[in-house]
Amino acid sequence: MYLAAGVAAAGGLALARPRLLRVGVGVLAGAAGLHALTFSLLHTADPTPPLTDASTAVSFMAWVGTVGFLLLLLRFRVAGLVALVAPVAFVSVFQAVLRLPHAEPAAVGSGSIPHAHVLLASAGLALLGLSGMAGALFLVEHRRLKHKRPLAARSPLPSLEALDRVNALALAVGFPLLTTGVVTGALWTQQMYGAPWTGTAHETWCLLAWAIYAVLVALRFGAQLGARRCAASAAVGFLFASFAVIGVEILT
Amino acid sequence: MKLLLAGMNHRSAPLDLRERLAVEDPAPALQKLVACDEVDEAVLLSTCNRVEVVVLTRNAEAARLRLRSLFRRELAGVDIGEAALDESLYLHRDTEAVRHLLRVASALDSMVVGEPQILGQTKEAYRAAVECGASGPILDRLFQRAFATAKRVRSDTRIAEGSISVARVAVGLAHQIFEDFRGKHALLVGAGEMVELSLAALRDEGIESIAVANRSAERASALAMHFGATAHGLDELPALLGAADVVLTSIGGSTPILTPSLVRTALRQRHGRPMFVIDIGVPRNADPAIDRFPEVFRYDIDDLAGVATANADDRRRELVRAEAIVAEEQQRFEGWFTALRAVPTIRHLRARVEAIRARELERALPRIPLDPAAREAVEALTRAIVNKILHAPVSRLRQEAEREEGMAYLEVARVLFGLDGPESPEPADSGGSPEES
Numbered sequence: 001m002y003l004a005a006g007v008a009a010a011g012g013l014a015l016a017r018p019r020l021l022r023v024g025v026g027v028l029a030g031a032a033g034l035h036a037l038t039f040s041l042l043h044t045a046d047p048t049p050p051l052t053d054a055s056t057a058v059s060f061m062a063w064v065g066t067v068g069f070l071l072l073l074l075r076f077r078v079a080g081l082v083a084l085v086a087p088v089a090f091v092s093v094f095q096a097v098l099r100l101p102h103a104e105p106a107a108v109g110s111g112s113i114p115h116a117h118v119l120l121a122s123a124g125l126a127l128l129g130l131s132g133m134a135g136a137l138f139l140v141e142h143r144r145l146k147h148k149r150p151l152a153a154r155s156p157l158p159s160l161e162a163l164d165r166v167n168a169l170a171l172a173v174g175f176p177l178l179t180t181g182v183v184t185g186a187l188w189t190q191q192m193y194g195a196p197w198t199g200t201a202h203e204t205w206c207l208l209a210w211a212i213y214a215v216l217v218a219l220r221f222g223a224q225l226g227a228r229r230c231a232a233s234a235a236v237g238f239l240f241a242s243f244a245v246i247g248v249e250i251l252t
Numbered sequence: 253m254k255l256l257l258a259g260m261n262h263r264s265a266p267l268d269l270r271e272r273l274a275v276e277d278p279a280p281a282l283q284k285l286v287a288c289d290e291v292d293e294a295v296l297l298s299t300c301n302r303v304e305v306v307v308l309t310r311n312a313e314a315a316r317l318r319l320r321s322l323f324r325r326e327l328a329g330v331d332i333g334e335a336a337l338d339e340s341l342y343l344h345r346d347t348e349a350v351r352h353l354l355r356v357a358s359a360l361d362s363m364v365v366g367e368p369q370i371l372g373q374t375k376e377a378y379r380a381a382v383e384c385g386a387s388g389p390i391l392d393r394l395f396q397r398a399f400a401t402a403k404r405v406r407s408d409t410r411i412a413e414g415s416i417s418v419a420r421v422a423v424g425l426a427h428q429i430f431e432d433f434r435g436k437h438a439l440l441v442g443a444g445e446m447v448e449l450s451l452a453a454l455r456d457e458g459i460e461s462i463a464v465a466n467r468s469a470e471r472a473s474a475l476a477m478h479f480g481a482t483a484h485g486l487d488e489l490p491a492l493l494g495a496a497d498v499v500l501t502s503i504g505g506s507t508p509i510l511t512p513s514l515v516r517t518a519l520r521q522r523h524g525r526p527m528f529v530i531d532i533g534v535p536r537n538a539d540p541a542i543d544r545f546p547e548v549f550r551y552d553i554d555d556l557a558g559v560a561t562a563n564a565d566d567r568r569r570e571l572v573r574a575e576a577i578v579a580e581e582q583q584r585f586e587g588w589f590t591a592l593r594a595v596p597t598i599r600h601l602r603a604r605v606e607a608i609r610a611r612e613l614e615r616a617l618p619r620i621p622l623d624p625a626a627r628e629a630v631e632a633l634t635r636a637i638v639n640k641i642l643h644a645p646v647s648r649l650r651q652e653a654e655r656e657e658g659m660a661y662l663e664v665a666r667v668l669f670g671l672d673g674p675e676s677p678e679p680a681d682s683g684g685s686p687e688e689s
Contacts, residue, residue, distance in 0.1 A: 076431070142546070145428060145429065145549050146543070146546070146549065148555040159428055159430055159431045160430075160526060161429060161430045161431040161526070165431070226524035226546060226547060227525075227526065227547070228546045228547075229546075
């Protein structure tokens with residue numbers, strides 16, 4: 001369904017058909033509903049679902065990102081972002097489906113801290129992902145407008161201002177969530193290994209990603225960084241964070 | 253007599269060339285043109301999208317060369333070069349010239365097909381030519397036909413239905429930058445028709461505030477009062493620019509008023525918020541160098557052309573009907589224009605018959621004792637007889653002269669009445685307008 005939503009949205013954008021885009025949004029909402037049902041079933045089958053598994057965490061991240069995006073749609077006219085959100089959600093869920101049967105239960109420790117870490121960090125990354133996608137689309141549209149190649153009058157693509165606002169809001173909410181995710185991660189490590197820092201590649205890269213976002217947040221909300229630079233930073237920041245969380249996990 | 257139309261428009265010439273040729277006051281150029289032997293009548297149309305001159309001439313080749321010289325050196329004040337001239341200048345003769353002018357006035361040749369401004373601009377160009385004595389009976393008739401055609405096209409087709417002016421295209425484009433116009437501020441520089449249309453368009457979009465800045469504070473005040481905007485002088489531009497999200501400029505002047513330094517200062521006050529600059533002035537009011545600021549989106553009249561093309565597509569069906577009206581009106585004018593060939597023959601015929609009447613009367617009257625009242629009655633009687641006899645052949649000659657084959661009738665008339673013979677008296681006055689014949 002995520003794939004179908006992506007295809008419908010891409011068609012809507014390519015053919016400048018807002019109705020097709022609305023179909024994409026509807027299918028995406030349906031997909032998010034089914035996705036939520038899957039997590040509920042997982043929870044019914046096992047009160048401690050394997051969220052700490054990287055694949056499942058990425059799938060969960062996709063769900064949070066999708067729900068966050070649907071909530072943003074209530075406030076901003078950014079339906080055109082479905083064309084980016086839906087394919088990313090599809091890839092995230094698809095990889096989880098492929099890997100889940102082979103996933104080995106990890107040593108997760110006890111208590112709520114591991115799950116709190118995964119939930120908070122995933123939600124934070126999901127929103128930062130939205131911020132990055134809005135930034136990427138902003139850059140594409142900005143380039144078109146600067147090069148005097150505007151879209152057709154009835155184009156359903158979001159305005160630069162809407163994308164910038166989504167970028168800012170997702171960053172403003174996503175960064176605190178990521179920060180609490182990092183803190184709970186340190187607590188989890190403390191619980192498991194007796195120290196908050198063990199120097200693994202995952203910890204190092206995640207801390208670097210957090211530091212990058214901290215600088216970005218300071219520049220965005222403190223130094224009045226221009227919209228284009230914010231968009232570029234958000235897009236690059238999300239690529240870096242994705243690598244830090246998922247890429248490093250796969251490589252190690 | 254031949255009609256010639258030479259010009260450059262948004263399709264044939266780039267904006268930087270058109271803005272060099274733009275004419276604010278056409279009178280001096282027109283007076284110089286009609287002072288030449290080869291040009292009898294002339295009208296000059298200069299808008300942001302075109303500079304065109306239509307002339308009536310008895311020597312088409314000499315007039316063509318004169319028009320090339322006008323576009324090459326005189327309008328710009330400097331030599332634009334042979335290459336630029338060859339690339340950009342188009343020249344239409346007779347039928348094509350008439351068709352082109354009718355299409356221009358009907359907004360079928362406009363960047364935004366069906367836009368309403370061009371008719372007013374054409375009327376203004378014609379009025380200027382009349383005022384400086386450059387237009388005459390033929391161009392009068394041609395322009396009246398053009399205005400009638402434009403009126404028919406607007407009323408009989410849906411070409412103008414939902415038609416959006418350049419200003420509305422620009423406002424539509426602003427929606428790709430801004431989510432909505434709530435809390436946004438607009439600055440309009442100038443007080444012409446384009447600014448007035450833009451004011452209306454922005455007000456319809458619900459923009460928070462509009463400021464109008466102009467050289468003449470009086471005109472700015474009148475506009476501002478009508479649209480609920482605020483009026484300012486150009487000296488307030490630096491202060492106004494910092495608050496402006498949408499800036500629309502359409503003001504005369506040879507140098508840009510939005511310079512990089514002015515815009516840089518304004519952007520500092522805006523803390524990275526975007527500024528949409530719509531420059532519909534020709535010559536341009538905004539220096540293209542401001543494009544280097546990432547927050548600035550500057551669109552000039554040529555940049556807006558791409559956006560307008562989509563609107564033309566929507567009205568393509570109506571274009572066919574509009575073109576049919578143009579063809580019909582073109583034929584009507586050409587009929588009248590062709591009929592002018594009969595004028596010398598008719599005038600000659602009348603002069604010949606009048607001479608006979610006067611001569612015979614002069615011979616007869618001394619032999620008849622008549623008081624002055626009776627003499628006058630006889631004079632009137634002979635005139636009435638002559639007019640009644642000539643009425644049918646003259647009408648027929650006029651009618652036939654509208655057709656290409658009508659030349660045969662003119663030749664037969666000249667032979668039958670001996671108009672080319674040695675005894676044929678010359679008309680007393682060979683000048684005058686065709687309406688007098």
